[in-house]
Amino acid sequence: MAYRKRNGTIYSVLIFVCVVGFWLFENFYTPATYSDNENVNNSNNFPQELLPASTTGEIVNHSFFSLSYSEPFEQAEWVAYTLDKKHLTYDDRKRPYFIEDPFVSSKSADWRNYKGSGYDRGHLLPAGDRKFSKQAYDETFYTSNISPQNREFNAGIWNDLEQQTRRWAKKYGTLYVFTGGVLVKGLDEIGDEDVDVPDTFYKIIARKQDDKLITIAFLIPNKPQSAQLSNFIVSIDEIEMNTGINFFNKLPTKQQGSFEKNEGNSGWKF
Secondary structure, three states: OHHHHHHHHHHHHHHHHHHHHHHHHHHHOOOOOOOOHHHOOOOOOOOHHHOOOOOOOOEEEOOOOEEEEEHHHOEEEEEEEEEOHHHOOOOOOOOOOOEOOOOOOOOOOOHHHHOOOOOEEEEOOOHHHHOOOHHHHHHOOEHHHEEEEOHHHHHOHHHHHHHHHHHHHHHHOOEEEEEEEOOOOOOOEEOOOOEEOOOEEEEEEEEEEOOEEEEEEEEEEOOOOOOOHHHHEEOHHHHHHHHOOOOOOOOOHHHHHHHHOOOOOOOOOO
C-alpha cells in the first residue's frame, strides 16, 4: 500500500512538473532570430525607388522583404516584397514559431496577443511565397509581418488574392507587392499590447512593362466575402486616401498620375 501511494505521489509530481514546464515553454520561450547573422538588416532586392513613404520613420529591411512598422498599432503599416515565378516552389518547410522582430526598435508585438482573440495571425507577406529557402520562409514568421484577420476572410478571399498574385507572377514574371491593414483611430484591439484589428486590408501589385509600371490595387473589408476579387479593385489614390501612405512617392508626379488613378484591371488577366 505504501509503495502504491509513493508511486502515486511521484506521478503527481511528474505531471505537475510537465504542466509547469509546458506553461513556461508556451509563455516564455523565444527562438533565436531568423535573420542571417552575416547579413543582418541589409537591404533586399526590392527597388528602393519603388518603396512607399513611411508615416512612422520605422523602416526595416529584412533579407527578403521590407516593412514600415507602426508602434501605436503594433503592426506594419506596409510590407513590400518582390514576387517572381522562380520564388514559387513546392518545397516542404517546417512551420516555425512566431517571434518578435528584433530589428524593430520597440520590438514587434508578441504573438501571444492573438491567443484566444478569435482572430488569425494573418501573414502580410505569405509564407507560401517564400518556400524557396528556409531563411526566407522563417522570416515571414516575425510578428512584424502579421495582422489580426477574420478567420473566414484569411482562409477565403485573402487567400484567393494571394493565389491570384502567384498566378500573375507565373504569367508576367517579377511583381512588386505592397500590402497591409488600413490603420486608423478607433479600431478594436486585442491582447495586452493592444494590437489593432484593421477593418480593411489592401494590396497593391505592380510590374514593369518597358518603361511603364502596370498596377492593380485591392481594398477588402476584414470579414467573410462572397463577391469576386474584381469587385474590390480600387485606385491607388483611394488606398492612399484611406491609409495616409504615399506610394511610389519617389517617382515623378506625372508618372504617378499615369497609373494611380486607375480603378480597373487593364493589363491583368484573371
